[in-house]
Amino acid sequence: MWTGVLFALAAGLMWGLVFVAPVMLPACPPALLTTGRYLAFGLLALPLALMDRRALRELKPADWWEAAKLSAIGNFLYYLTLSAAIQRAGAPLPTMIIGTLPVVIAICANHRNRVRDGQLPWLKLLPSLALIAAGLALVNRDELHHLQAGDGDFRRYAEGALLAIAALACWTWYPIRNADWLRAHADRSPRVWATAQGLVTLPMAVVGMAIVGVAHVAAPGVLTPEGYAFPLGAQPLAFVGLMLAIGLLSSWLGTLCWNEASQRLPTSLSGQLIVFETLAALAYAFTWNQRLPPPATLAGIALLLAGVVWALRIKPVKHAA
Template sequence: MHTASAGNANDNRTALGIACGMGAGALWGLVFLAPELVRDFTPLQLAIGRYLAYGVIAATLIAPRWRGLAASISRRDWIALAWLSLAGNTLYYVLLSTAVQTGGIAMTSLVIGFLPVAVTIIGSRDHGAVPLAKLVPSLLLCAAGAMCIGWQAITAPASGDAGRQLVGLACAIGALMAWTAYAVGNARCLTRLDQVSIHDWNLLTGLVTGAQALFLIPVSLAFEPIRHAGIAWAQFAGVSVAVAVAASIMGNALWNRMSRLLPLTMVGQMILFETLFALLYGFLWEQRLPLPLEVAAFVLVVASVLSCIAAHRRHPRDAAPSQSVTGEQLA
């Protein structure tokens, strides 16, 4: 009876974690559209606008309980927040925006689509993780889906010259590396920090990222002169606030909750939802239906996630992915 109850509890954790992962992916996919909506602004300006808004919102929400929360954060935690904010927010978004503006949404989605492979391979070394051998079918399906998207991007008529495409590819690979480091580091921090709620960790991340954005303003002013009209700045502000609320506040909160519910090997697979939604939004933006290779990519990616879920259901977890998580910690 106890075994059956434990099994149901694990199933419920997994289902809730997957739902949170899907929600985060749907919100994060909007990030791929932002550079297209305000193409007149540089990637650095986009990052500053988004993360200044994120920081202001986070500071407002965290102010009432700042004193008690700050006392529970150690020097080690602040250092972790600093590098996680840089890798997963500031650096990632600058590289992603550059990749979208120079290489296009499809190519960028392809490279980011390999995030599950990188994170899953790293997570397979964690204690109690599903052995990598059992995840091979899922990883192969993921890689096949990403290759379908890549082949479509390569064979489609290029919108720019080869040099721009290479710059876009290099930035997308850089974004892949930055976000892989963030996904792994953030999941492990959430496992360690039982005294900090997911909501507060997200707000603290916003606070640190907002501070980093402030330091980038002089850099932007020095190399990127202000030359936009008032209406363009209004549109830029609207997009920045919308992305900050949807992706940084709501999307990060869902992702952090998922990170405490699922093992790291499964966390990696959830990143695929961002790729899927980014492609969907790209099709809507371009006002077209997906091509055969793109449909195949959708099918393969979904099959990859389902295969990963099946592998975790068959693998008895000796240890929960993040110890015991109370309702307060998930708030």
């Protein structure tokens, strides 16, 4: 169990990096951030696949189809909506909306996988939900204060919130389905499954990059800003370096660590440990901006942690099939 918790912590530290990428490259459109990240992921998976070619050949067509679905929704659609949300509303709000993943996944998995993993008593989950809701209210109050003071565009803030909710839905679906496959194939290597997802991501990324390129020429301003230096932008070295870094660390290594955790822990428990991603993302964002979190954000983080710690103390009850 503790090995699984440590793998979940490592995955959170890796995934937190993706929240600061849109902040580090604010002029880069979300479509290019998404295709660039997963193009790097797919290319990096090619040499990794050589090491596991024998195990990869053992995967059946149904397994590759499952990997493709997981990559399309849990990778492409998730990061496209998340990066767009961050660029519209800033990092704190989308980060805290995604921060509800521990409870959202726990609620979904608690019902869906109650026979396989046991069930967390619903009444014991209510205090955890209340603590996390209070934490979100505190953080959003601070953000809304800036909007009311004329420091932001309320429409962009609302659009960012809706996009973050769409990202939340994508990543609620992904870990549950991913854990289903890993638990059903306990004899398979989590590393091989991470590499398989990278391989099926590559053609998607190539097609996605081509679509962005065509749109850039035929309809400037739709997917890329007018005058944007496609495909690498005004900071080509920063773009390539950042895409390779998050492609290796966040996509492949993060997925590997998460697969290891998912194979060891009940889904309702591993889902709650995504809080490590939220905390890492907040830490990276405030470090990049060279400022301390305001008191309301600190209080919200404390309540978020308290809610997840409360949930972690609840033991699953065996459910009769």
